[in-house]
Amino acid sequence: MTKTDVEIMISHENAQKAKQFSWENVSFGVQVDKKEKMLLNSISGQINAGEIIAIMGGSGAGKTTLLNVLAGRIGAGSLSGKIMLDGQARNPSTWALQCAYVEQDDILFKKLTVFETLRYSALLRLPSTMSIAEKESRVNAVIEQLGLSECKNTQIGDELDRGISGGERKRVAIGIELVTNPHILFLDEPTSGLDAFNAFNTIKTLKELAKRENKLILMTIHQPRTDILKQFDKIMLLSVGKTMWFGSTADAIVHFENLGYKMPLETNPSDFFIDIITIDQRGDEQRQESLKRIAIFENAFKSIQQPSTTTLLEVEHSNSRIKWPSPWLGEFYVILHRYMVNMARDRSTSLASLAQAIINLVLISLLYANISDDMAGIQNRIGVFLFLGMTFTFGNVIPIINAFPETKRLIKRERAAGSYRSTSAFFAKVVSTLPMLVVVACLVGGPIYWIIGLYNNVENYFIFIFILFLQAFTANSMGLLIGSAVPNTSVGLIVTPMVLVVFVLFSGIILNLNTVPVYLRWIQWISFVTYTMKALSQNEFNANAVFACTKQPCFKDGPSVINAYGFDNPDLWGSIAANAGLAIGFLLLGAIVFSKTSRPLMRLQ
């Protein structure tokens, strides 16, 4: 058996440490109005171990597109050219472990401290063979490296709830990626939103990191000031997706001077570069003139461009695949723990849910207390069941739709680093929501049963609370399914009410289920509101319920109410089982959809 036949389990620690990353004639285009729009045109370059390179250009020049293409994070579009590690095509199964990508808009858990944020990243990304103490010492080293010691125990915060500063936040986002000690680092505008001092410190830290640990660091940057520019070994200047220059800053100044564009004295070179390579949009004449200039720069650079000096290494291709850092249960535990800590500290969200429950409790008590045993009482019982079904539906689905797409983006980022499986993240989210569902079901259902004066029996009382909990859980599961499927909160908030209203329509109150057209009758079998109505009604209107109506017509006993509303099939436990089945179905479907929609983009060829 040759070495090539052996399956090697690759982790961050044993991923190949490349000496050179190169790209040759890379072009990328997307379809716009049925025509191909080229965002990148035949771009070449390379970065060697120990170097830090900046991709610069005006807004819309193609910087982020190039960074994404090089990192393998692109979706639909035509890609051509070669992107290589030590002269070899990248291995899709190990690439995620060799590199890290720091996005421009970092999503972090606002209630975790800097240390906790990095510690969770280490627990999720570093192999389970490392002890917790070793992982924590790696976190402390990163904190030290990035100059975050002062704010180590400060919460991340957000606009409303101030925590660490913008510069510190950026460095935390970098630290999250650094805990695995990635060999290649891509950063999209790591200095955006930072003051000059913090911007310089961030880049200087990265420069030292590249030198000290022989890393390859490639970033986009808008218009750095002089001292930042000096940190870069090379710069790549882009305009309309074309290369204007690739090499050192000093050589760039001479190059443009030779073309007749001398940099004025005491000018920041990056200001000068951006001025001459950006399309002037002030008028048609200026635009044409700047396009002509850009064409000159493009051709001039092509004529001096050195042929690629790609190092061709003999790398033995092994049949390798990613080894997850931790077993499934280990990941599940860490992700769940992170959700719970963040939630426990995020009092405003928990308090809003409790306040909503208390308001419902008060409202129901005022309207339905001491229910009578006559026709009005029957109507009120059905009414309160529908009210409970609706509040437990909307009250659980809407908050999930509001927050889950954002959580999904964070998970996508972590999955791009090969951190964990999608199922552990999904089911940890499911479990993290359970305590609140139990609290709300007990808080509302517990007292309301006796305040209203429902059927006086302890067993029915506990069944009532369980039905409410199950209703909340099924609604929650559907929220997670919709939240997994929709691309963002806005779409979720449009889709969700449409689905829920149909379910409420089939609750058996607004529409008699016996009169629903045959071809639409199936909807009631997937409506958890319908099963909740059936279960609550059968729990209440049982054979012992007899009504003493003074006026006719009236129902004489419980079973006649159930029959009249079409609530007889399935029976109480059948309805409960149906809701449990729907919850499980929504969750399984949700986990499948989530694994697709939280899958990070990865296109290496």
Ligand SMILES: Nc1ncnc2c1ncn2[C@@H]1O[C@H](COP(=O)(O)OP(=O)(O)OP(=O)(O)O)[C@@H](O)[C@H]1O
């Ligand atoms: N999927 C897409 N479909 C159509 N056009 C796109 C797409 N993605 C990017 N573009 C366009 O490609 C150009 C380059 O975009 P890119 O985000 O790479 O620019 P940038 O240099 O990073 O700009 P900025 O500094 O403003 O972020 C822009 O004109 C942008 O509108």
